[in-house]
């Protein structure tokens with residue numbers, strides 16, 4: 001049997017929150033190995049769509065079809081939604097990435113630990129291996145959380161504002177790691193607000209506005225010249241519902 005070329009497909013998906021429709025009739029395909037930026041104003045429904053994609057919010061109408069097995073799907077919510085005060089070290093967190101496929105109660109093998117060390121090395125957090133999560137900066141915490149998804153060998157990675165409260169060095173490392181993951185066949189859906197980060201990371205853009213979803217190529221919303229000013233203007237126009 002041939003490998004699927006589409007990791008995720010939405011067909012006329014409608015989602016509600018608290019009894020109110022948030023998104024109506026959103027459709028589109030997310031090819032294997034693609035990075036989709038999810039863009040929209042506050043309250044446009046980005047987190048709602050991610051919850052729908054991950055199956056924790058049931059559709060009102062329409063369908064979500066995901067070709068990636070459950071144990072290879074990872075969802076990184078907004079940092080604010082995470083309680084990282086429990087006593088766990090960076091290494092312990094990274095190693096929990098084994099749980100979905102290996103089980104939480106079985107011990108880790110030497111090969112698991114070796115992989116965990118390689119991942120921490122790649123993310124530049126080896127020195128922090130034994131540091132409790134509660135003592136990390138925003139960028140360090142985000143690197144550790146991404147380490148967990150690498151350990152999991154995630155094939156679908158859904159990220160809600162992964163660069164919020166993250167220092168520029170961490171943004172650079174994480175952008176490279178995300179691109180590497182995509183090159184190796186992972187499919188990423190990333191909520192982004194910064195157009196420069198979008199330009200560096202995304203292959204395609206799904207804009208949510210007025211409850212609808214519309215697809216764009218990054219170059220449609222990121223003109224090559226005068227990037228900061230033009231991006232902002234174009235994004236604002238898109239979000240107000242007008243085509244470029």
Ligand SMILES: Nc1ncnc2c1ncn2[C@@H]1O[C@H](COP(=O)(O)OP(=O)(O)OP(=O)(O)O)[C@@H](O)[C@H]1O
Pocket residue numbers: 017018019022040041042043044045046047048049
């Ligand atoms: N648990 C909930 N109960 C009721 N309404 C909710 C709930 N969660 C979200 N909403 C509402 O659904 C709408 C979409 O919210 P959502 O969090 O998906 O937006 P967003 O685009 O992710 O926003 P932001 O950029 O601020 O994170 C908003 O009007 C929000 O108030």
